[in-house]
Amino acid sequence: MTINPKAVLAAAIVLLAGTLPTTGLALEQLDAPETVTIDAISKLYGPVEFSHKRHSQLARCKDCHHHTTGQQDMDPNCIRCHANSPEKMVVSCKDCHTKKMFYPEQVTATDNPNLYHIDKPGIKGAYHLNCIPCHVKKNAPSGCEGCHAMTDAGKKMFRTDVKGKAEGAKHHE
Amino acid sequence: MKTLINRRKFLQGGIAASAAATVSLAKKSQAAHFEGYPDSMGVLVDLSRCVGCRSCEAACNQEQNLPTPEKPFNDFSVFDEMHHGQKRRTDETAYTVVNRYDVPGMDHPLFRKIQCNHCQEPACLTSCFVNAYTKTPEGAVIYNADVCVGCRTCMVACPFYIPTFRYSSAFHPRIMKCIFCYDTRLSKGKPPACVEACPQEALTFGRRNDVLNMGRQRIRENPDKYEDHIYGEHEAGGTAWMYISPAPFDKVGMDTTVPKEPILNFVKDFLAIVPMVLTIWPALFTGIHLLATRKDKLEQSKKTEGEV
Numbered sequence: 122m123t124i125n126p127k128a129v130l131a132a133a134i135v136l137l138a139g140t141l142p143t144t145g146l147a148l149e150q151l152d153a154p155e156t157v158t159i160d161a162i163s164k165l166y167g168p169v170e171f172s173h174k175r176h177s178q179l180a181r182c183k184d185c186h187h188h189t190t191g192q193q194d195m196d197p198n199c200i201r202c203h204a205n206s207p208e209k210m211v212v213s214c215k216d217c218h219t220k221k222m223f224y225p226e227q228v229t230a231t232d233n234p235n236l237y238h239i240d241k242p243g244i245k246g247a248y249h250l251n252c253i254p255c256h257v258k259k260n261a262p263s264g265c266e267g268c269h270a271m272t273d274a275g276k277k278m279f280r281t282d283v284k285g286k287a288e289g290a291k292h293h294e
Numbered sequence: 295m296k297t298l299i300n301r302r303k304f305l306q307g308g309i310a311a312s313a314a315a316t317v318s319l320a321k322k323s324q325a326a327h328f329e330g331y332p333d334s335m336g337v338l339v340d341l342s343r344c345v346g347c348r349s350c351e352a353a354c355n356q357e358q359n360l361p362t363p364e365k366p367f368n369d370f371s372v373f374d375e376m377h378h379g380q381k382r383r384t385d386e387t388a389y390t391v392v393n394r395y396d397v398p399g400m401d402h403p404l405f406r407k408i409q410c411n412h413c414q415e416p417a418c419l420t421s422c423f424v425n426a427y428t429k430t431p432e433g434a435v436i437y438n439a440d441v442c443v444g445c446r447t448c449m450v451a452c453p454f455y456i457p458t459f460r461y462s463s464a465f466h467p468r469i470m471k472c473i474f475c476y477d478t479r480l481s482k483g484k485p486p487a488c489v490e491a492c493p494q495e496a497l498t499f500g501r502r503n504d505v506l507n508m509g510r511q512r513i514r515e516n517p518d519k520y521e522d523h524i525y526g527e528h529e530a531g532g533t534a535w536m537y538i539s540p541a542p543f544d545k546v547g548m549d550t551t552v553p554k555e556p557i558l559n560f561v562k563d564f565l566a567i568v569p570m571v572l573t574i575w576p577a578l579f580t581g582i583h584l585l586a587t588r589k590d591k592l593e594q595s596k597k598t599e600g601e602v
């Protein structure tokens with residue numbers, strides 16, 4: 122994902138500015154990303170041109186980010202250990218959620234006695250689990266191709282060459 | 295403990311081996327089969343996460359080089375299909391299928407992926423009299439078409455109706471079922487193709503013990519969201535694929551009457567399924583005939599009977 126952590130940080134600060142007494146952060150507003158290209162896991166579907174600006178008008182930071190600078194961890198899975206941790210310098214999803222998932226490195230991570238979050242999704246899961254429920258609730262696109270177009274690799278795997286009865290049928294309300 | 299060991303011997307040998315070859319064979323394969331047992335792998339399927347996108351089906355078809363489907367995998371009209379009054383099932387062209395369930399009282403449907411559950415003590419394996427099945431240390435229940443005689447006892451024995459028969463070739467009997475991507479992925483430490491394709495992480499792959507703990511944690515921390523049960527923790531003696539669900543399991547088409555112990559715990563249980571076997575006599579006759587033919591073949595290739 123080509124996302125600039127600093128830019129996200131700035132965006133977060135912009136949004137927090139309304140609720141927290143802040144000083145000297147105004148300059149950072151200029152760094153706020155308008156769009157973020159999410160392409161790290163792009164394989165079967167193309168990259169997502171994510172309008173961060175638009176989403177930040179529709180939702181609060183903490184609706185998507187477990188923690189933003191100046192805000193405590195919100196996710197119950199995180200606060201087990203991080204309830205009293207100092208502010209984080211990272212807010213980007215990929216800073217915690219791995220791109221690779223379920224390979225031996227992740228599978229054996231549970232052997233680490235200091236690692237309490239045994240059930241942390243990878244980045245693909247984190248995105249979809251975060252985005253879809255809200256999209257469904259707000260009647261935003263929730264079918265696969267509503268957010269990302271299928272690539273040639275995707276078409277091959279989904280066998281779109283086969284003539285189906287109801288191609289492109291929607292089953293998500 | 296004693297029963298456990300006996301069961302395990304039974305498991306790795308299968309009926310034929312444990313009954314005929316007993317001690318020496320059991321000893322040898324015990325080391326080969328059960329060293330890695332505590333670290334065997336599993337998958338936790340979270341029905342609250344599945345959105346019915348069918349990516350898992352598509353990935354399986356590609357990974358296992360299965361035949362061209364009738365409809366593309368992004369065609370969701372399959373969820374309305376009924377075959378003999380039943381929702382879709384695994385068949386010789388699909389090792390996994392996803393079905394939709396409209397649960398009374400829920401404002402959205404649930405989806406459930408079906409595939410072999412890779413039982414800890416598989417009935418398909420214990421019921422197979424030519425020992426065509428193996429439970430690998432990684433947890434996969436794999437199948438050897440070279441020794442299969444096509445009697446289809448495993449299809450009758452499986453409590454989840456998973457093994458299917460490829461009818462296209464009468465002379466090369468072949469059971470078709472999910473093998474946990476054993477050859478291409480699991481044995482190399484990779485997650486199965488369906489797990490890797492799932493956008494929702496509805497399928498969590500890891501050591502069985504670990505994913506079981508994750509399931510327990512999800513239930514403990516979201517008691518309102520899940521049924522307080524992990525399907526497969528004990529069903530059929532425990533399975534590598536396990537399920538947690540926001541709706542009662544029988545509402546999502548799962549058989550809640552499956553016994554909580556291995557289906558073919560003892561030989562007497564095996565005998566109990568014989569009446570069922572009777573219903574497939576024609577197949578059995580073919581099987582016996584093929585077995586005889588195959589034996590000759592095996593002798594020619596200088597294989598000992600003990601290996602069969």
Ligand code: SF4
Pocket residue numbers: 409410411412413416417418419435451452453454455456457471
């Ligand atoms: S689910 Fe059926 S086919 Fe799969 S291991 Fe268990 S008994 Fe065998």
Ligand code: SF4
Pocket residue numbers: 343344345346347348349350351392405407491492493494495496497
């Ligand atoms: S890929 Fe995952 S979310 Fe999609 S149908 Fe399969 S299990 Fe469900």
